[in-house]
Amino acid sequence: GQQVMQIPQYQHVQEGEDFTTYCNSSTTLSNIQWYKQRPGGHPVFLIQLVKSGEVKKQKRLTFQFGEAKKNSSLHITATQTTDVGTYFCAGRSSGYSTLTFGKGTMLLVSP
Amino acid sequence: ETGVTQTPRHLVMGMTNKKSLKCEQHLGHNAMYWYKQSAKKPLELMFVYNFKEQTENNSVPSRFSPECPNSSHLFLHLHTLQPEDSALYLCASSHDAQNSNQPQHFGDGTRLSIL
Numbered sequence: 001g002q003q004v005m006q007i008p009q010y011q012h013v014q015e016g017e018d019f020t021t022y023c024n025s026s027t028t029l030s031n032i033q034w035y036k037q038r039p040g041g042h043p044v045f046l047i048q049l050v051k052s053g054e055v056k057k058q059k060r061l062t063f064q065f066g067e068a069k070k071n072s073s074l075h076i077t078a079t080q081t082t083d084v085g086t087y088f089c090a091g092r093s094s095g096y097s098t099l100t101f102g103k104g105t106m107l108l109v110s111p
Numbered sequence: 112e113t114g115v116t117q118t119p120r121h122l123v124m125g126m127t128n129k130k131s132l133k134c135e136q137h138l139g140h141n142a143m144y145w146y147k148q149s150a151k152k153p154l155e156l157m158f159v160y161n162f163k164e165q166t167e168n169n170s171v172p173s174r175f176s177p178e179c180p181n182s183s184h185l186f187l188h189l190h191t192l193q194p195e196d197s198a199l200y201l202c203a204s205s206h207d208a209q210n211s212n213q214p215q216h217f218g219d220g221t222r223l224s225i226l
Contacts, residue, residue, distance in 0.1 A: 043215075044217070045214035048212065088154065101153050103152065
């Protein structure tokens with residue numbers, strides 16, 4: 001079945017440092033979505049990538065989709081305490097109708 | 112306000128009880144989902160309904176029984192649960208489960224504890 005691996009599982013940074021989480025699939029993905037879940041909250045959709053090599057930015061967040069459409073990354077520049085939460089990638093492989101979520105990367109930011 | 116409302120927010124029940132979780136979406140979507148979120152595990156898709164028809168059942172034990180009376184409402188009926196079923200149960204909706212380019216909108220979840 002579909003499997004989406006996400007690393008690291010956990011990262012603790014000082015405010016102002018950068019942060020990156022990586023998502024990898026053994027199969028080619030038709031698209032990949034990123035979600036953020038604040039502590040005690042629910043996953044909230046951030047962005048979707050569809051094209052090979054696509055790069056999208058949202059303020060301090062940069063999302064990339066690999067050329068082979070098997071991996072993706074989320075990079076946060078100069079983290080802030082409001083960035084705290086768990087970031088999930090979710091991908092859909094060709095031939096599958098549903099999204100598969102990665103385990104998520106929990107980000108802690110110390111002031 | 113997410114547009115997806117789940118009740119109750121918290122539920123504590125014994126293994127022999129019967130209870131139901133409710134989800135309602137006000138987004139005009141046609142697809143609704145149940146997920147289980149446990150500590151240190153990825154979000155586990157349980158059931159998918161698209162235009163009121165169940166399209167996915169991910170090998171979920173029969174002690175979990177979904178019901179989708181219309182595109183706006185989704186229930187999860189619980190019976191004879193086990194302690195390992197304690198988790199956060201999240202409901203989500205999207206425009207169409209067959210359209211992979213649609214984001215999913217999640218409710219706040221029901222935190223379930225089995226005694």
